[in-house]
Amino acid sequence: MRLSELMEKNDQKKLQLLHYLDQHPNQRLRNSELQHKLDISYYLFKRRTKEIADDIDTFQLSGLFDIEVTETTTILHKNHNTNIFVFLNHYLERSYQIKILMLLVTQRQNFDLYDFAEAHYVSYTFMYKRFTALRQTLQKWGINLNNNSELTGDELAIRLLLAELIIITHVGEETFDDEIRTALHELLELIDTPIIAPSMSQLIETKAYLLASLLRFQQGYFVATSPEVAKLISKIRQQALEERNKVISIFQTHFPADEQAINNECDYLGTFLAIVGIISAPAVIFPDEVTQRSSDFIRGFEERFGVTLTLEAKQNITYEVDKCWIDVVAFPLRSGFFEYHTEIAYFARTFPEFFEYCQTYVQQQEAALDDQQAQFIFYRCLLTLVANVPLSSVLEPLYVCVDFTLGEAYNTIIERGIKRFSMLNVKVTNEVQPKTRLIITDLVNAYRHTDIPKVIWLSPPRAEDWEHLISELLAFRLVPNGV
Template identity: 25%
Template sequence: MDFLLLDDRTTLKLAIIRKLEQRYSFSERKDILCAELNISQYLLERSVLEINEDLKRFKLIEEMELIEQSNEIILFQGAQIASSIVEENYLKFSLEFRLLQTIFFNQFTSIKKYGEKHGMSRTVVYKIVDRIRKELAQYDIKLSKTFQLVGNEMKIRQYFNMLYYRIYKDSDELYNQSDVLSVNELLSAFRPYCEEVNTFYLFKHYLFIMLQRVQRKSKFFLPSNITSVNFNKENQFYQILDQWSARTLNGTKREIEAEVKGILSQLSVYRSEFCDLKNEEVEKYRLQLKQQFLRYPQLELMESELSNSVDMTIYQHQFSTPLIDITLRMMNLEFFHERYPILFEICHTFIYQLKEDEFRYSKKSLFLNLLLILSQQYDQKNEANTINIHVNFTNGEKYNQFIKNQIQIFDSFSINFQPVVRPDTDLIVSDYLPQTTFSARSLIWLAPPRASDWRNFGNEIVQINRALQLNKKRM
């Protein structure tokens, strides 16, 4: 889905920072950046100036700055900042988000008054509202003529839950003090039965959003037919929540019961007892994933414990957090592609074969979480594929040892150095082509190695690792 709370110009500025952030040297030639971003050099240079002005406005300029140097753009980045922090600030201060926030908290009265208060023309406010309407329409949420949020109540709550979590994380600065005290009271009651409950930040945002919606008008109570597991009313969580809701919410017994079910369904993100793992849809998708595993019989996964983790993940993405892709930032999954190529292919094929309306707003997050679960299980069940490397440079043994020490930075792979070339040698790294009858791959490096030499080495390691995973055992 398009994220329309950031305008095109801001999105471009974030893209420039991220491009530089991914570069090994934190720098890139202007012409290359222009080609990759499909922009003119004038727009690139103007955007760099604007980025630095934005960083000053956000009081981040001491930690991050972009510098033009000849035909290059260089990113200076401190240890306490990344593009994600810049994105949070762009979102917090965007005209779209600030106006949407007034709508959510029922503080928006009219376009005329909003424009007068913030020094904007009606035309500008209309344009901002139009972008907000388009953003919400992607999730079937509408704005009424009186600027009330209209649509499926759970979807409205999910949208703001994910949006506020994306921006505020563990902070409750957005909410009024009475709601903060009320939510903290509930979490304190939960703590004897779940010590880590204070870290359930997504859950906390849901509670705040629920209170805001319920406090407006009674019609905001959830319908009683929401999708949820059949809860055991003897459960401590249920009893605590039932008592808290009776004190906190003003509604009929049926309305409060619906809210209790809605809140407990959000706990399923963290607690498996609130997941209906025998759900027909969960079973259907698990079997589809299992079909992909059958293509690779060398992978000994999908046992009962793993199946439970996969089932829980599927359940959560389908029912508990169906809009969770809103929380995702730009991610580079190349590590998983290189380290776990077969698992990556399995998950990618599974996601690719889903219909457009299946996990419509949670496909990316589902893909990532399946990768995390399966890769962890893979590491537990399989020793890392040992890659045998022979290092031999004409500079002598001390230089060979220096190169071996540098190669150890590839700690994601299990590397074994062999003193001589053997039949099971996977790779020879040298500054000449050794005479050998074995079929080991060879790399020729300059001394000292260039960035391109390391890049070639990384590519070779990835290819060898993939081959070892496919073949499982050496012949």
């Protein structure tokens, strides 16, 4: 699922242009190459880059971005504290399809496409094309938009989509009626406590999911999915019966529904809270159908690298891998939103061993996964390995000789710096040994008798010296034993 499909076509093209620039070294590309990549004329290229410059002003991003177009080259000047997905959110926020969708959900009885087109100063024909495009896109996601402007179909998909759009378009709780707002705050009081202490990102995601779920529940749409998934969800038990009873009581107080509908709602809400990490590991019991996946993951990792993970690492990895599988099985549409938050180049370069293992693990799964789900599981598994397994524990030692004229104390400072900046299994000595792969020194004319590569530093080294050293160490790691 790509939310960008709901954007205006011209905005999609501009985001694509920005993406090409962002992925290129120094965010710089020749104009002819950009035209070729985008398959557009010089006129369209000039128009789109001009529109991006206008968007930067309109979105008040001038302190973060600037686009410079010369006769031969286009350069994206970018503040290091941001990324181009800022544009994605703005482009989505002004999308007519998304505006139509949010109005249909919150004010369906009063929605009229003629009035909507007139309010936005465009023709009915123009807006009807957007309505038709929206209907076609939703159908691909298992959601039907009927002639009565009613959303039906995959109820979980509808809720997850609405929750994501609530976040992107900054829909506040004031949009909803008193009943929903009251129920929302009562539910949040059970979550936002000093003991649980959820992060801001967890609260934002949870609040959006709750608003979408409460609205749909109030409108008479209950969670409905396949019997297999429903059975799996019902097996996931949160060991907090008292809290569950409070949730049931909140639903019973504010919304007329039968006991089964409310229990299903609690099952899915509890599973969602476990997935986003608000309900912590000790309080969640996943069924055997899920835990077998994490067991295979850990066993395969230990066999692949010939290591035995600590009990704590196994527990953490088990929980995270279980969560990502439940995420894909129970909330399949949610993994589609993950693409906008991932950048794997750093991990491929810094953790190639973990990267390769997770790729193999996902490829060996018998479960039918689409590309986005496979990417989601791969990335989550990779993150949990990086977070819980020291890279040095699975790597062969990399011997480095550190020898500076300022003496032992200064050598120790450099050694500490190497271990602070590098996660590799670096072993530092003060003399050259048969296994030494690199010499770091300030002695310009020393070590002429050896072919071992040398790094000649100033004292003290500059920031770029450390950066170059880490690149050298990473390069050695990809060439085992100096071969």
